[in-house]
Amino acid sequence: MEIKNHDGRVPMNAIRVQLEVVTVYGYGSSYNRLPLIHRILIENPGETLEGLTVTIRVSPAFFVEKKIPLGKLEEKSAYAVCTPELSFDSTYLAYLKEPVPATVFVSLEKDGQIVAEGKRGMTLITADGWSGSETLPELLSVLVSPAQPEIDKIARCS
DSSP: OBOOOTTSOOOTTOOEEEEEEOSEEEHHHHHTTOOSEEEEEEEEOSSOEEEEEEEEEEESOOBOOEEEEEEEEOTTEEEEEESOOOOBOHHHHHTOOSOEEEEEEEEEEETTEEEEEEEEEEEEEOTTOOOGGGSOGGGGGGGOOTTSHHHHHHHHHO
16 A cells, blocks of 8 residues: 555655465464465655554454564665564454455554555455465365265375
């Protein structure tokens, strides 16, 4: 998301926050410690800023808000946060009854004031849901109940 003037144009020196977030996430992804956010890119075409913090939150709240001290962002530079470690609410994810739309918000803050922010929508799926080809096919195994006799038949054939 970019900061815009009253006329809808983006100022030349506006800080930009871009997010690379998976489109679908669920209990299986969390259990297998797959990242929700691949990368946050903060671009600063303007002047140097100091005392900055990156804040990551989500609605609905299925992980604990994360604050990352950034410190200084030099003029005409970019800063990337790659796969930040998040603390997920596995109980919430495990008991979802139906897919839920969610939004990941990332803000760049200085002295408690938002300097720039970005957001990205995604979908939370149920614990027995599968996102198909959008995620790793290896995750299909989290949907299998290993105590079933059919599993032994399949394993013998492979």
